[in-house]
Amino acid sequence: MRTALHSEHNHVPGATRVTPGTAIAVRDLWFAYRDAAPILRGVTFDAYAGEVTMILGESGGGKTTLLRILKGLVTPLRGEVEILGNPLKRGRMGRLDPRVAYIPQQLGLIRSQSVLTNVLTGALARTGTLRSLFGLMPAGHTREAEAILRTLGIGEKAALPVQTLSGGERQRVAIARSLMQHPTVILADEFVSQLDVVTSREIMTLARSVADQGVALVMTTHELDLAREFADRVIVLRDGAVAVDSPAREVDEAALVRAIRG
Amino acid sequence: MNLRLPPVRPGKLAMLGVSGALLAVLWHLGLADGPLLARGARNIGVFAQDLVPPDTSVLQTVAGAMVETIEIAFAGTMLGFAGALPLALAANDTVSGRPVAAAVRTFLALVRTIPALLWAIVFVVAVGLGAGAGVLGLAMYSMGYMGKLFADAFDDIDPEVVEAVRGVGVGRLQLARFAILPEAANAVLAQTLFVFEYNVRASSILGFVGAGGIGFYLLGYVQSLQYDALMMAILVTFAAVVVIDQASVRIRRRFLSVASHTSARS
Numbered sequence: 001m002r003t004a005l006h007s008e009h010n011h012v013p014g015a016t017r018v019t020p021g022t023a024i025a026v027r028d029l030w031f032a033y034r035d036a037a038p039i040l041r042g043v044t045f046d047a048y049a050g051e052v053t054m055i056l057g058e059s060g061g062g063k064t065t066l067l068r069i070l071k072g073l074v075t076p077l078r079g080e081v082e083i084l085g086n087p088l089k090r091g092r093m094g095r096l097d098p099r100v101a102y103i104p105q106q107l108g109l110i111r112s113q114s115v116l117t118n119v120l121t122g123a124l125a126r127t128g129t130l131r132s133l134f135g136l137m138p139a140g141h142t143r144e145a146e147a148i149l150r151t152l153g154i155g156e157k158a159a160l161p162v163q164t165l166s167g168g169e170r171q172r173v174a175i176a177r178s179l180m181q182h183p184t185v186i187l188a189d190e191f192v193s194q195l196d197v198v199t200s201r202e203i204m205t206l207a208r209s210v211a212d213q214g215v216a217l218v219m220t221t222h223e224l225d226l227a228r229e230f231a232d233r234v235i236v237l238r239d240g241a242v243a244v245d246s247p248a249r250e251v252d253e254a255a256l257v258r259a260i261r262g
Numbered sequence: 263m264n265l266r267l268p269p270v271r272p273g274k275l276a277m278l279g280v281s282g283a284l285l286a287v288l289w290h291l292g293l294a295d296g297p298l299l300a301r302g303a304r305n306i307g308v309f310a311q312d313l314v315p316p317d318t319s320v321l322q323t324v325a326g327a328m329v330e331t332i333e334i335a336f337a338g339t340m341l342g343f344a345g346a347l348p349l350a351l352a353a354n355d356t357v358s359g360r361p362v363a364a365a366v367r368t369f370l371a372l373v374r375t376i377p378a379l380l381w382a383i384v385f386v387v388a389v390g391l392g393a394g395a396g397v398l399g400l401a402m403y404s405m406g407y408m409g410k411l412f413a414d415a416f417d418d419i420d421p422e423v424v425e426a427v428r429g430v431g432v433g434r435l436q437l438a439r440f441a442i443l444p445e446a447a448n449a450v451l452a453q454t455l456f457v458f459e460y461n462v463r464a465s466s467i468l469g470f471v472g473a474g475g476i477g478f479y480l481l482g483y484v485q486s487l488q489y490d491a492l493m494m495a496i497l498v499t500f501a502a503v504v505v506i507d508q509a510s511v512r513i514r515r516r517f518l519s520v521a522s523h524t525s526a527r528s
Binding site for chain 1: 420424426427428429431432435436440444447448
């Protein structure tokens with residue numbers, strides 16, 4: 001099911017066209033919460049432009065922490081993350097790298113605000129601070145946000161508060177916000193885990209289309225069906241280390257289960 | 263024959279201890295004095311008789327003073343709000359960093375330590391007698407109080423929202439404007455109303471120290487033994503406080519129910 005937006009004609013506004021190759025390179029990442037055993041042990045992998053990379057593993061296995069490190073929200077004990085060959089900008093108080101979009105598990109949308117305002121938030125890094133503080137968003141950004149919303153099928157919901165939307169619609173708003181960042185990489189944590197089967201397939205088809213246009217989509221999941229259907233590459237984390245890093249077509253479900261459970 | 267007494271439970275021991283401590287404190291404060299209490303009860307009886315009927319001739323005067331009291335409370339709350347909001351944002355770790363946030367929180371605690379009445383005295387000294395001193399005194403206390411309430415509300419918002427907005431590459435001010443303030447807006451509004459409600463009661467006694475409002479008349483009627491006029495002033499204060507309390511509670515409930523509704527849906 002790669003039909004939704006998979007063509008030049010249906011280019012998703014905001015999706016960055018990146019030369020095929022490594023979009024994000026993760027090298028020897030180690031992480032531990034204070035005084036606890038490391039939950040990431042030398043994690044190394046590449047995610048490629050135009051591909052969906054799914055990270056599998058048991059709950060509490062460090063998948064969310066890994067994504068937060070890749071976003072720069074958490075500093076690893078050791079290791080490097082590179083985006084298109086340049087180090088990821090990282091720092092608690094500093095601005096984070098907008099080339100890496102991050103969709104947390106609960107989406108992190110501002111519920112009381114309109115869909116359009118939430119989507120425009122994605123363009124804040126390229127909007128002047130003073131201008132944005134007064135709510136004076138460039139008209140071009142608004143047009144772009146509206147175009148993305150139309151492409152994602154929720155153009156008519158732009159003025160509604162996010163809290164009035166269904167789960168699937170909110171997921172689309174989160175995708176739209178990330179596309180406003182013109183991302184090289186989109187990180188999505190347990191992206192469709194709270195949706196029904198039909199809606200989760202719809203959203204994954206949409207996500208697949210975004211990836212097809214050159215974005216590296218890295219997502220965590222515990223749903224093997226989704227991985228088999230939509231992933232180009234699967235990575236299994238077990239005991240904090242990479243147990244499997246393989247093109248999805250080269251590994252069967254039984255092998256994945258064995259790798260996850262050990 | 264061995265008699266086994268039932269074990270004394272820690273709860274009973276604690277109650278005995280607290281009761282003993284209370285008696286000791288009352289004695290120390292001079293209240294464990296039978297004749298004194300009897301004399302006090304007689305005086306209260308006389309006082310109560312003099313309170314009724316209320317003196318309606320002062321109604322216009324005390325109603326005008328009550329309006330001034332509400333104005334003091336409103337202006338004090340709003341000025342306090344204007345100071346509290348930026349300070350509460352500065353007291354947020356993510357917006358300003360831990361050292362600055364800790365310093366601002368300490369400053370807010372310091373401001374809060376001084377009661378509104380004492381702030382009013384400070385401003386009576388600074389700007390002279392009248393409602394202006396009351397407004398400034400109340401504004402200072404409200405700033406400390408609301409600053410703490412708002413800072414706590416900012417700390418309580420969904421961390422995923424903050425992380426998601428930080429993730430787009432925003433600066434600190436943009437983070438405050440586009441994530442923290444909208445997420446905490448309902449709580450901030452509800453708390454501001456609560457503080458206004460509190461300030462109406464607090465400003466009723468600011469007149470005791472010459473800082474305007476109905477307190478000036480309350481004290482004056484007590485000192486001149488005009489207890490029937492005092493009763494009228496108390497009734498007007500009571501009516502105003504009840505009306506404002508009820509209105510405020512209803513509006514706050516509405517904001518808080520919207521907040522909890524949106525949280526539940528997320």
